[in-house]
Amino acid sequence: MSQRLNNLLTKKNAAGEKVLSIYVTAGFPEKDATVDIIFALIESGVDFIELGMPFSDPIADGPVIQNASQKALDNGISMNEIFDVVKTIRPKSDIPILLMGYINPVMRYGMDAFIQKAAEVKADGFILPDWPLEESIEYIDLLKRNDLDLIHLIAPNTPKNRIKQIDDISSSFIYCVAYTGVTGLNSQITDETKAFLSHLKSNLKHPFIVGFGVKTHEDFKNFTQFANGVIVGTRFIQVLENTPKEKRTGTISNFIQSIRG
């Protein structure tokens, strides 16, 4: 279990505050942009970071993150350079950093080597949407020994008994996909969504954080009525896309404020 991440969640919970996390693709928009972007996010009061490890075939992502991933790969970002980002941040900040991506680049790096390296640079864990329970279970102990959290996802169509199973095996928070589909879709919070979130709120042992389709202050407000926090990805990538490099820091700060409200 990551101490940084769990301290954050405990502290926030005790204070009755909600968590705001931002997803950023490593190596985007420029290869060396990521460290500065993360510092700007930390300055703006973001609670934790999802650092995207780009993959050539991101099946759970919509066009915005697909393009950002491809751009980052074209920029030549490598797995070791992504680890370097964490290594650079860590002496100056205790902000939890989760590595998010797809399992193939991780396996290619070598499962054991990857876990070891992540622990060495003091990352806090992983979010790997195409590495479900059944496939990842044999690594649970190794992850625990290295104080790393594997964040599992649940979706609106996940059966109740499986939600419990995932809750039981989780070591930190649970990543709740608010809608079926890929990242970045425009969706409405329907009564069905509310029923699902409300089931999670009453039944989960662990905190849960909503991702996929969270774009505005309105979404932040609506989701945090149920959830412990939200993750914003696609909309943040769009902000980066549309902002000239020299105005980036200021724009990031404004954006984060606009989400928190």
Place this chain on the structure above:
Amino acid sequence: MSNLKTKTEKKGYFGPYGGQFIPETLRPALLQLEEAYEAFKNSQEFQDKFKWELKEYVGRPTPLYFAANLTKHYKGGKIYLKREDLNHTGAHKINNAIGQILLAQFMKKKRIIAETGAGQHGVATATVAARAGLECVVYMGAEDMERQYPNVQRMRMLGAAVEPVHSGTATLKDATNEALRDWLKNVEHTHYIIGSAVGPYPFPVIVRDFQKIIGEETREQINEKANRLPDYILACVGGGSNAIGIFYPFLSDKNVKLIGVEASGKGIDSGEHSATLSRGAAGVFHGMRTYLLQDSEGQVQLPYSLSAGLDYPGVGPEHSFLKDQQRVDYVYADDRQALDAAKLLTRLEGIIPALESAHALAYLEELMPKTKSDDIIIINLSGRGDKDMNIYSEYLK
């Protein structure tokens, strides 16, 4: 290697290959599919319906044709062609589409999606969807739409929406990505008819089972014609559904040599090929662990083949297992060799093969000099070449 059939130590696995590397959202759909397929397998009514459709609608059994002129040309063993090109819609793909539409109806799905490379699977899916009165969306790489345009027209005639895919290489892998994304969003009411023996479990098993009719018929037919089993069976391998379909019923017959032919594109050392089993390494792609063309960072490499149906960086997980077990020999043929083989077959036998199947034919150049006159060689002629006429016309110039 006592019994190779469905060797699954862990559910959904062929040795270390296969599995379900999928987002949680798709899990209920895969479980539902697995249950539906179990019910299907155990229901005589369903099995009879499937067989009836294959006979009355598809036109099975397809002939096992003795290619006398081709045999004479090579002066080696006797060459037979399993004529999957004579199936309704022109390729083996319809076998799987027929089976899967029955599953979709059983699961009461209202909408069908598919990916397609050469367009053969798209046409087969559009065909069965039209007949079942279900909405159908086919994802196809923009580049493939251009090189296989006649099939795009056929799908549209059949009432399917053909969605061009521009991401990545705009070919089969990207079409599959897009189909998976659609499925993630519409999983409640949509069935994804995957076109090859690839993807997360149970797809590789389902597609194989629907395609194994090819091998079952072949076995019966060669016994009838030659009173024995063949010495060699050849099939092209992209995702590998026609190959696993003809190989599967022969896996336990050790004297039958099975040869899968991948596409080496512009040459196996050119960096532009689709020879996944020859040059790939184990990885995770499209929901399965399998051999994969990838770089040192685990990024999927761009495959290449002139043939849109073989232009895929992964391969069915059962093939990966059969390669490691050394039960099947995986070789390759390049663009030029395939084109030459297509022309040769057309001129000698009056059969224009699909460019995909021509890769299997191309390997005869290497194999035939090693054969004896009483050897029997069977080639799975998986599809017909109408869709490739632009490419062939260009080649003849």
